[in-house]
Amino acid sequence: VAVIWGLAFVASRIALDEFSPELMTTLRFAIAALPCLLVPRPKVSWTVLIAISFTLFLGQFLAQAFAIAHGVPVGLTSVIVQSQALFTIGLAALLFRERPSAGQAAGIGVAVLGMLMICGTVGYDFSVAAFAVLMISPLSFAAGNLLLRRAQGVPMFDLFAWLCLVAAVPLFVLTLVSNGAQPTWQALTQMSWTGLSCMIGLGCIATSIAYWLWGRLLRDYPAAQVVP
Numbered sequence: 001v002a003v004i005w006g007l008a009f010v011a012s013r014i015a016l017d018e019f020s021p022e023l024m025t026t027l028r029f030a031i032a033a034l035p036c037l038l039v040p041r042p043k044v045s046w047t048v049l050i051a052i053s054f055t056l057f058l059g060q061f062l063a064q065a066f067a068i069a070h071g072v073p074v075g076l077t078s079v080i081v082q083s084q085a086l087f088t089i090g091l092a093a094l095l096f097r098e099r100p101s102a103g104q105a106a107g108i109g110v111a112v113l114g115m116l117m118i119c120g121t122v123g124y125d126f127s128v129a130a131f132a133v134l135m136i137s138p139l140s141f142a143a144g145n146l147l148l149r150r151a152q153g154v155p156m157f158d159l160f161a162w163l164c165l166v167a168a169v170p171l172f173v174l175t176l177v178s179n180g181a182q183p184t185w186q187a188l189t190q191m192s193w194t195g196l197s198c199m200i201g202l203g204c205i206a207t208s209i210a211y212w213l214w215g216r217l218l219r220d221y222p223a224a225q226v227v228p
Contacts, residue, residue, distance in 0.1 A: 001210050004165050008206035014073040015198040019187055020179050021065035022124025026171040029057060031203025033165035042154035043161050053166035060137045067134035080134055085227040087142030092223040102223035107228060148218055154213040
């Protein structure tokens with residue numbers, strides 16, 4: 001999962017040369033939602049489905065795409081987004097009493113120091129505004145991780161397909177409103193093979209496959225063991 005997501009940041013950077021952040025995020029989830037044509041909606045309430053989708057997917061990836069498009073280096077973006085581990089572990093300890101072990105706590109401490117050093121580059125490598133937008137991503141990621149606990153006992157692949165559909169619909173509306181119908185249509189009809197390859201990789205592999213595996217991990221193991 002870590003390898004797939006690491007490569008996905010690079011694919012996102014390439015795709016953003018061709019698509020707006022809104023359109024790229026819409027295409028990612030539209031492609032990943034295609035299995036909804038074949039799998040039934042899992043037995044999860046619409047409230048829970050929307051809550052997970054809007055945090056784990058819409059909020060996380062839209063903020064991430066905007067930050068990369070506005071100058072945050074893709075390598076630093078990947079590190080900052082994965083600070084979700086710190087927020088997830090903290091919230092899991094607070095809400096579910098999942099205390100990290102001494103070794104895990106030491107590792108988290110080192111990670112916090114590293115994050116503080118990265119934050120010290122704000123204003124040099126990238127702007128404060130871009131950093132503020134980017135921080136929405138790990139916070140949304142962490143909230144979505146914990147909300148996944150509300151979807152126990154359902155097939156993970158089916159769940160993530162429907163989560164993608166729930167995210168894709170409002171993202172498409174946002175794309176039309178912010179970009180306009182004509183520029184959106186033009187971007188889609190003039191898509192290069194490189195752009196299409198990146199979007200298929202982001203939709204099929206980095207979203208459908210990787211998040212299916214991620215959901216199973218979070219379902220079967222404590223957050224402090226998985227998310228670092």
